[in-house]
Structure formats: structure tokens, C-alpha cells
Amino acid sequence: MKTRNFIGFFVFLLLTGMTISTFGQEVDKKEGSEEKFNASTFILEHIADSHEWHILTKKNGESVALYLPVILYSKEKGLDVFSSKKLAHGNEYKGYRLEEEGELKGKIVTVNEAGIVDEEKLPLDFSITKTVFGMMSAAIIGLLLFLSLARSYRKTGISYPQGIQSFLEPVILFIRDDIAIPNLGEKNYARFMPYLLTAFFFIIINNLMGLIPSPPPFGANVTGNIAVTLVLALCTFFITQFSGNKAYWRDIFAAPGVPVWLLPIMIPVEIIGMFSKPFALMIRLFANITAGHIIVLSLVCLIFIFDSLAIAPVSIFFVIFMDCLELLVAFLQAYIFTLLSALFISLAIPEEHHQ
Numbered sequence: 067m068k069t070r071n072f073i074g075f076f077v078f079l080l081l082t083g084m085t086i087s088t089f090g091q092e093v094d095k096k097e098g099s100e101e102k103f104n105a106s107t108f109i110l111e112h113i114a115d116s117h118e119w120h121i122l123t124k125k126n127g128e129s130v131a132l133y134l135p136v137i138l139y140s141k142e143k144g145l146d147v148f149s150s151k152k153l154a155h156g157n158e159y160k161g162y163r164l165e166e167e168g169e170l171k172g173k174i175v176t177v178n179e180a181g182i183v184d185e186e187k188l189p190l191d192f193s194i195t196k197t198v199f200g201m202m203s204a205a206i207i208g209l210l211l212f213l214s215l216a217r218s219y220r221k222t223g224i225s226y227p228q229g230i231q232s233f234l235e236p237v238i239l240f241i242r243d244d245i246a247i248p249n250l251g252e253k254n255y256a257r258f259m260p261y262l263l264t265a266f267f268f269i270i271i272n273n274l275m276g277l278i279p280s281p282p283p284f285g286a287n288v289t290g291n292i293a294v295t296l297v298l299a300l301c302t303f304f305i306t307q308f309s310g311n312k313a314y315w316r317d318i319f320a321a322p323g324v325p326v327w328l329l330p331i332m333i334p335v336e337i338i339g340m341f342s343k344p345f346a347l348m349i350r351l352f353a354n355i356t357a358g359h360i361i362v363l364s365l366v367c368l369i370f371i372f373d374s375l376a377i378a379p380v381s382i383f384f385v386i387f388m389d390c391l392e393l394l395v396a397f398l399q400a401y402i403f404t405l406l407s408a409l410f411i412s413l414a415i416p417e418e419h420h421q
Contacts, residue, residue, distance in 0.1 A: 105367040113287045113359050114172065115197045117150035117164060121281050132282050134199060138162065138174060140189040150193070162189070197294060200286030204271040211267075241266055241404060249408040250415070258411055261305060265298060266404040273355065273396035277389065289399070290356040292348065299344035302407040307340070310414035317416075343410050347403060354399050358392045 119132035133151035140146075143160070152159035153174065156166055163177050176187045194202075214230050222228050246255035246262055269289055278284035288294055316322070318336040320329070365385045369378050 105364065105371055108367060109360055109363045112363055113290055113356060115195045115287075115291060116172070117174075117193055117195055118154065119196055119199070119282045119286075134194045134196070136162075136174065137192040137194070138189040139192065140176065140187060142187065143189075146189075196286045197288050197291045200272060200275065200283055200288040201294070203283030204268060204275060204288065207271055207275075208267050237266075238263065245401075245405050245408050249405075249412040251412075254412075254415060258305070258309075258408065261301070262404050262408055265301070265407060266400050269298070269351070269403055270397060270400040273400060274393075276355070276359070277392055277396060287356070287359055289351055290359055292352045295348045295352040298351070298403070299348035302347060302410060303341075303344035305407075306343075306410050306414045309411055311416070313416045314414045343406075347406055351399055351403055354395055358388070358395055362388050362392065 117134055117136060119134065121130045121132065123129050133149045133154070136146070136148055136150050136153065138146045146160055146162070148159065150164070153162065153164040156163070158177060158181070161176055161178075162174050163181075163183075164174050165171050165183070170183065170185075174189065174191055174193070175183045175185075176189055177183055211230065211234065215234050218229055218231050222231070241262055242255065242259060246259055249255075250258055272286075272288040275284050276287055276289065318340070319333055321332055321336070324332055362385055365381050365388060368381045369375070
């Protein structure tokens with residue numbers, strides 16, 4: 067047991083060291099170019115989406131990065147596919163440019179011969195960004211895990227778990243027995259289990275991958291991207307609405323026991339409640355994951371803000387503590403999202419739930 071604890075502690079130290087080393091190289095680059103270190107800008111750049119996956123910066127200032135494919139479509143030029151390296155460092159390519167400041171920062175825009183942005187002809191951007199690449203990687207990892215689980219069951223049956231079964235089966239049974247059945251009931255839980263399992267494992271895999279400051283596909287802030295959490299929340303919202311029975315809609319538009327004169331007030335309140343539930347799901351997941359990343363990055367930046375190695379031991383200690391806390395948050399947020407999704411769906415099927 068002591069050996070396992072030592073290995074776990076060593077892994078946290080290693081990941082922390084990799085993070086600080088990477089940040090140190092970035093800061094050295096900024097100091098070499100006589101730019102003042104700006105912690106807020108530095109942190110926001112690391113948690114934001116990007117068309118390239120920065121790995122490290124050499125001492126000569128040259129960046130080592132994985133340049134992701136850019137996929138653009140415009141009515142004038144049609145479909146264009148090329149590497150984001152063509153647009154790195156403010157370069158223009160085929161009349162496109164990646165904006166590095168202003169309202170369109172981070173977006174690929176169309177520019178004319180004078181280098182002026184043509185806002186009326188902005189291309190449709192289907193590029194593979196860090197967030198998209200991270201989601202695709204998480205989907206592949208999840209697919210491999212469950213295909214291995216299915217193959218393991220075909221070989222050994224369901225008598226007792228072996229190999230990957232012993233890792234995934236308790237989690238699946240926990241979601242079924244402690245989330246789905248208590249909220250949705252014995253008769254209804256089975257048809258919603260595929261979504262609940264998909265949401266849980268998609269979130270937890272992305273959360274864990276985002277905690278590892280390593281080369282691609284790790285280190286992406288997928289669940290800290292509000293567009294991703296919005297789509298997840300919309301999935302729960304649409305499943306809830308399409309699963310709603312007569313009792314659910316009657317409670318919204320003709321609440322029993324409510325005086326008729328009060329309905330014009332109650333109906334808008336109920337409709338707002340329909341949208342506030344997925345909104346809460348979206349904000350909760352986004353805010354918790356993003357806040358965790360910001361805190362860890364802020365603690366690391368303290369070393370470079372004070373420009374002293376004396377602060378390093380204190381900073382590293384708190385970074386390790388926050389990494390442990392973030393590991394807990396990664397599982398907790400996946401659990402909370404799945405639990406609330408099951409609860410919101412159960413509210414749409416009150417009659418079946420109480421039978």
C-alpha cells in the first residue's frame with residue numbers, strides 16, 4: 067500500500083514538474099523578447115481553444131506545436147483545407163488570417179489585398195481545434211474501453227468480472243443502482259441508461275485528460291469550454307422535453323389546483339424553469355472545471371510573478387494539493403451532471419415514476 071501511495075505522489079510531482087517546466091519555457095520566451103509577464107493573459111491563453119496544440123518553446127524562441135487542420139468554406143473560394151501552421155504568427159494564407167486581438171480574436175477571417183478584414187465575408191469554420199481534437203480523442207478512448215469490455219464479457223461471461231470488467235463494471239452498476247433506478251424507476255431506467263452512461267464517461271474522460279499536462283491529446287480544456295457544456299445540457303433538455311408525458315405538460319400549462327387567474331403568472335414561471343435547469347447544468351460544469359484550471363495555473367504563475375525560486379516550494383505544494391482536489395472534482399462533476407440529468411428526466415415522467 068505504501069508503494070502505491072509513493073507511486074501516486076511521484077506521478078503528481080512529475081505532472082506538476084512538467085507543467086512548471088512548460089510554463090517556465092514560455093516565460094523565458096517572453097522575457098527574451100523584453101515583454102512583461104502578464105499572468106492573466108498567460109492563463110487565458112492556456113485555457114482557451116486554439117488551432118494549434120502548443121507543446122513547448124525552445125530556448126531560441128522556436129515553438130514546438132501540433133498544428134491542427136483548418137477547414138474553411140466560403141461562397142467565393144469554396145472549400146479550403148490546410149494546416150494551421152500556414153496562419154501561425156499572424157501570417158496570411160489564401161486570403162485568410164487568424165486574428166490575434168480585437169473582437170474577432172481567435173477566429174479565422176477573410177482579408178482583402180490591403181490586409182483589411184472583410185467582416186461581410188467571414189468563412190464558415192469547420193476546423194479541428196484543440197477542443198474538437200480532445201473530444202474526438204475522448205470518444206475513441208471511450209469506444210476502446212467499452213469494446214474491450216464487451217469482448218471481455220463474450221469471453222468470460224458474467225459470472226465474475228475480470229480485467230477491464232473489474233474496473234468499469236462497478237462504475238456502470240453504480241450509475242444504474244444509485245442514479246438511474248432511484249430517479250427513473252424500475253420500469254423506465256433502461257431506456258435512459260445509454261445516455262446517462264455516455265454523458266458520465268464522456269465528461270469523466272475529458273476531465274481526466276484535461277488534468278494531464280502532456281502532449282496531445284492530453285491537456286485540452288474540453289469541459290471548460292462553454293460551447294461543449296451547452297451541447298451536453300441541450301441533450302438533457304431535449305431528452306427531457308421529448309420524454310414528457312401528459313402530466314408533465316399539464317403541470318406546466320394548466321397546473322392542477324392553481325386558480326385560473328394565477329395561470330398567466332405561473333405558466334411563464336414554469337417555462338422559465340424548463341430552460342433554467344439545463345442552464346444550471348451548463349454553467350455548473352463549465353465554471354467548476356474552468357475555475358480549477360485557473361487556480362492551478364495561477365499558483366504556478368506565482369513563481370514567475372515574484373521572479374524567485376524561494377516561492378517555488380510553496381507554489382508546488384499548493385499545485386499538488388489542487389491537482390488532488392481537481393481529481394476529486396473531475397469525478398464529482400461527472401456524477402452531478404449525470405445525477406441531475408436523471409432527476410430532470412424523471413420530472414418529465416411523473417406518472418410512470420410513481421407507479
